[in-house]
Amino acid sequence: MQNAIPSRVQNFLQKLPPFSLLSGEDLMHISENVVVKYLQSGEVVFHQNEKPTAYFYVINQGAVHLIRVGGMDEELVEVCDEGDLFGVRPLMAGESYLLSARASEETLLYAIHFESIKKLIEDHPKVAWYLAQNFAAGFHRKFKRSGNERYMLNQQSLIEPNRQFTELQSIKHSKAPVTCLNHQTIREAAFLMKHNSVGSIIIVNEAQHPMGILTDRDLRNEVVTGRFPLSSPVSEIMSSPVITISPDLTVADVQIEMMRHNIHHLCLTENGRTDSKVIGVISEHDLLVIQGNHPAIFIREMKRCKNGDDLKGVREKAENLLYQYLLQEVSIHFIAKIMTEVNDALIANAIEMSVQELESEGQMMKDLRWCWMALGSEGREEQLLRTDQDSGLVFEDVPNDQYVQTQQYFLALAQKTNAILNHCGFEYCPSKMMASNEKWCMSLSKWKRQFSSWIKEPTEENVMFCTIFFDFRAIYGDASLTEQLGESILQTIDRKSIFLNFLAKDAIGNPPPLTFFRNFMVEKGGAHKDAFDIKTRAMMPLADAARLLILDAAQPQINNTFKRFDHLAELEPQNAALFEQAADAYEILMRYRALQGLKNKDSGRFFDPAELTKMERLNLRNCFRPINDLQELIKVRFQLSMMM
Numbered sequence: 272m273q274n275a276i277p278s279r280v281q282n283f284l285q286k287l288p289p290f291s292l293l294s295g296e297d298l299m300h301i302s303e304n305v306v307v308k309y310l311q312s313g314e315v316v317f318h319q320n321e322k323p324t325a326y327f328y329v330i331n332q333g334a335v336h337l338i339r340v341g342g343m344d345e346e347l348v349e350v351c352d353e354g355d356l357f358g359v360r361p362l363m364a365g366e367s368y369l370l371s372a373r374a375s376e377e378t379l380l381y382a383i384h385f386e387s388i389k390k391l392i393e394d395h396p397k398v399a400w401y402l403a404q405n406f407a408a409g410f411h412r413k414f415k416r417s418g419n420e421r422y423m424l425n426q427q428s429l430i431e432p433n434r435q436f437t438e439l440q441s442i443k444h445s446k447a448p449v450t451c452l453n454h455q456t457i458r459e460a461a462f463l464m465k466h467n468s469v470g471s472i473i474i475v476n477e478a479q480h481p482m483g484i485l486t487d488r489d490l491r492n493e494v495v496t497g498r499f500p501l502s503s504p505v506s507e508i509m510s511s512p513v514i515t516i517s518p519d520l521t522v523a524d525v526q527i528e529m530m531r532h533n534i535h536h537l538c539l540t541e542n543g544r545t546d547s548k549v550i551g552v553i554s555e556h557d558l559l560v561i562q563g564n565h566p567a568i569f570i571r572e573m574k575r576c577k578n579g580d581d582l583k584g585v586r587e588k589a590e591n592l593l594y595q596y597l598l599q600e601v602s603i604h605f606i607a608k609i610m611t612e613v614n615d616a617l618i619a620n621a622i623e624m625s626v627q628e629l630e631s632e633g634q635m636m637k638d639l640r641w642c643w644m645a646l647g648s649e650g651r652e653e654q655l656l657r658t659d660q661d662s663g664l665v666f667e668d669v670p671n672d673q674y675v676q677t678q679q680y681f682l683a684l685a686q687k688t689n690a691i692l693n694h695c696g697f698e699y700c701p702s703k704m705m706a707s708n709e710k711w712c713m714s715l716s717k718w719k720r721q722f723s724s725w726i727k728e729p730t731e732e733n734v735m736f737c738t739i740f741f742d743f744r745a746i747y748g749d750a751s752l753t754e755q756l757g758e759s760i761l762q763t764i765d766r767k768s769i770f771l772n773f774l775a776k777d778a779i780g781n782p783p784p785l786t787f788f789r790n791f792m793v794e795k796g797g798a799h800k801d802a803f804d805i806k807t808r809a810m811m812p813l814a815d816a817a818r819l820l821i822l823d824a825a826q827p828q829i830n831n832t833f834k835r836f837d838h839l840a841e842l843e844p845q846n847a848a849l850f851e852q853a854a855d856a857y858e859i860l861m862r863y864r865a866l867q868g869l870k871n872k873d874s875g876r877f878f879d880p881a882e883l884t885k886m887e888r889l890n891l892r893n894c895f896r897p898i899n900d901l902q903e904l905i906k907v908r909f910q911l912s913m914m915m
Contacts, residue, residue: 277302280381283331287354288886306382307331316358316372316380323361323368326382330355333378337370350375354885448538448549450475451505453482457494458501460485471536471552474509479548481538483509517543518550525553527608533570573616578624579694582617586657586695589613593655594869603858604833606865611652617695618643618688619747625687629680636680641666642748643688643706650742651814652831653861656868656875657696660689661739664706665752668714681712704739715752719759726763729773737774738815741822742830761827771823775909778815779902783895784808791880791891802877805864809895813857816901823908832857849900856894863891 280302539551647661685706817835836854840847868875
């Protein structure tokens with residue numbers, strides 16, 4: 272006859288992570304060894320600084336307060352309620368309890384013997400990873416992320432640390448190179464291509480260093496048309512210089528390189544440069560075979576688009592790919608790179624369409640340097656969904672008597688571009704922070720004065736502008752203008768300036784988004800009443816902290832939140848663990864927002880916390896922990912107690 276108590280325990284635990292990741296047999300083994308404990312309100316489970324027992328705990332009913340004791344004072348650190356685990360970290364780290372645990376009401380606990388799950392941790396990477404992410408500092412070091420290898424939780428499952436994604440795989444199966452010397456004839460090269468059944472051939476010198484590439488397309492365009500005879504040397508029609516890569520690059524790196532250079536073949540050399548021996552070649556078709564799809568196709572389609580409808584259709588296709596990547600749990604680092612390239616290509620095409628339309632109307636602006644800037648999330652290369660537009664435009668200084676006419680041209684250009692982007696699904700910025708606003712379409716000197724004014728007079732509004740405009744990035748045009756703008760900002764910001772203190776005060780304006788009882792802070796009124804704002808309450812505090820600290824480190828050219836945290840971890844080894852946790856948290860939040868947005872066909876910014884599963888609730892709640900630690904670091908570093 273089945274034992275009723277273990278079965279009841281199993282039914283309860285199987286709904287909770289990480290037990291939900293175990294088989295029924297393994298979970299029953301744990302359940303049979305569970306000790307059920309009843310606690311009255313005020314009864315202590317364990318004391319701070321005590322050596323841990325052999326058990327950790329899951330709350331079946333009731334609530335437990337985790338308390339830090341210091342002298343005669345007590346500080347409530349966390350409130351654990353139904354389904355929460357506690358007491359795990361000391362067992363895994365082999366340390367004493369850092370906090371006391373006390374029942375705040377009548378409570379029923381399941382005490383789980385650590386030995387019963389220890390073997391399962393070794394055999395189940397998902398369980399180990401969950402515990403490492405949420406409870407164990409020691410385990411976290413074991414599975415420490417590196418580069419692209421940030422493993423996320425999504426709505427469906429956990430990813431084990433040893434899983435390899437397609438875009439992270441190295442290019443191991445590139446074609447053996449077919450080469451010919453640069454003095455050989457086109458006829459000889461064509462014969463080699465036919466004999467080896469390849470669509471391209473690498474042109475090399477005597478040392479087998481690449482000098483160029485010849486493709487089927489070159490033969491059609493240059494030989495079949497009669498422009499060059501077959502007796503001509505291949506050097507006459509080869510594409511040069513050839514783009515080379517090293518053999519240890521990933522599929523993701525190769526995709527980015529092909530999109531960046533708008534090419535279909537890459538040459539692999541021993542050291543990734545043209546001064547070393549050719550060892551392979553990889554084509555766009557090879558990537559299609561490896562992955563089954565290729566984002567570069569979208570880039571090419573966008574370049575062929577003739578109107579806003581065409582652009583919108585291609586962007587919607589890219590969003591379908593985004594959804595597939597998210598479901599396949601591809602790293603956010605890779606997804607963001609791809610979507611940034613797609614968005615950049617869309618914006619560039621929209622700008623070119625607008626320039627052509629103005630030319631057809633008789634308006635032209637030649638021989639004048641200018642640059643379209645992305646701001647906000649697109650400026651940080653973090654815009655996955657089609658959210659609202661944030662942009663600016665900078666043009667080189669012109670004589671005073673030409674300024675109004677010049678600005679009017681670029682305002683007209685921006686209005687047309689913003690309209691095309693809106694048609695493609697990127698909403699107009701509600702605050703009109705777009706290049707079509709004369710406030711954000713200015714000459715280089717006026718932009719410099721604008722930033723200088725914000726920095727020297729850090730009013731609440733000016734600080735708010737800085738949090739948006741400091742994340743600018745060149746999208747189209749002369750990038751040297753934005754580089755000069757960045758240099759000017761760095762010169763204006765004195766590291767001891769009061770400006771950074773005001774920016775710091777703004778960065779801690781959004782506290783960790785949990786109430787005293789660990790509920791999600793929701794909107795109190797308006798169109799999104801009772802909804803959780805994941806952007807303002809969770810993502811912005813992390814992005815704001817990263818921006819502030821990187822400016823304090825005098826590195827304004829780094830404008831991506833992940834790169835900022837990574838660089839800060841290198842600069843401050845003593846805080847590296849915190850910065851790594853913050854980067855991990857930001858990735859999880861980006862993933863969840865994107866999934867919510869695609870699911871609800873909106874920006875993903877607002878959602879109902881009541882719809883969260885226990886797994887999602889724990890996962891998101893753990894993302895909020897680095898926010899508090901970062902804000903405490905900021906308070907101390909910028910002496911904010913003196914300003915509050």
